[in-house]
Amino acid sequence: MNRKLLTGGLTALIVLFLGAHALSPVLAVQGLTRAAKTGDEAALRRLVDFPEFRSSLKDELNAELVARMHADPRSDNPVLSGLGMLLAPSLVSGMVDAFVTPQAISTMVRSAEAPDPMRRTDRSEAPAATEGTADTVRQSWAYRDLNTFAVTLTNSRHPDRHLALLMQRRGLFGWKLAGIDLSEPSADDAI
Template identity: 30%
Template sequence: MSRTTRSLATALVVLILVAALGFIYASPYIALNRVKRAADARDAQTVNQYVDFPALRASLKEQVAALLTRRVDIQKSGNPLAIIGAMIGAALVGPLVDSYATPDGVAAILNGIPPRGDPGERPPQAGDGSSASLANAPASGVTSAQQPPREPPQTTAGYRSLNTFVVTYRHGAGDARYSAIFHRDGLVSWKLVAVDLGG
């Protein structure tokens, strides 16, 4: 084998290795794009490939319960009726979690509309499945005539660790942040496994 042939072979191996590493690094961004498009289109079969629904359901239950606990703690010195309302909301955690652990709920979460822990809350459903109409949908059963359309959230995404990828959403400087958390599921596969409603 001549020196030129060896150099070309080495360069080809290095190029393949760099491309493979680049693909591995980009894999959570690709997974995020695919699951978001599938959720917006209500493609349940594809969403199932990118979401660990039992883990997401457990995370939602924990996060919504913590949200309601914080709300009760804030309102303890206030109106007793508000505390009763929060306690009723706590009783409705199960149905709320079940409604968000669906393709509609995943679409809402990935479009900047997390659960707020309001009684009877359900994720908005976009009539045409587009992310634009979903992003402008009201948060919890309030009609668009009562609430102005929301701007798309500011989104940041990145690795938290080698096997954890986090997408953080925020609508504005005064709004609370929340995060969607993906875990590696194989070398280049990722699944949505949790939300962090505290940001």
């Protein structure tokens, strides 16, 4: 009888551990969303790995900028095109370093809108805080791998645009926002 009780208790602990392990990113996403809605900078600083997020955003924006430059019919001049390719990463890097703050993360989560490297942005042109309310931003969740959890945000005003925030596992149950994916989500990226 003791053996059955021990086996049952151990099985229950394993199931509980696996459930908590699998659901922990959902709780982290809910915390991130709540902090973004309330403007809780301290919580956002705890929930975001700013150096990794900046690096990821730079990579994504540089890739998007290069793709746009290649698609631009005015890029036939190889000298100007080459110069643009050399200068673009520096410009994007400076922009991202200045842009990625707790307030910017909050705005991105509330509006489901990523920064556009081709759009001239002034502080006065930042999206309004009311632009993406909880009623207009839809979330879909999916594991990308065992340690990466993607939260794809879609604003109902722009259903063709998606913003995927990548949460990375920190320890057994901890998660931090550490990346962004601006590419179009695939059909199996949503739960």
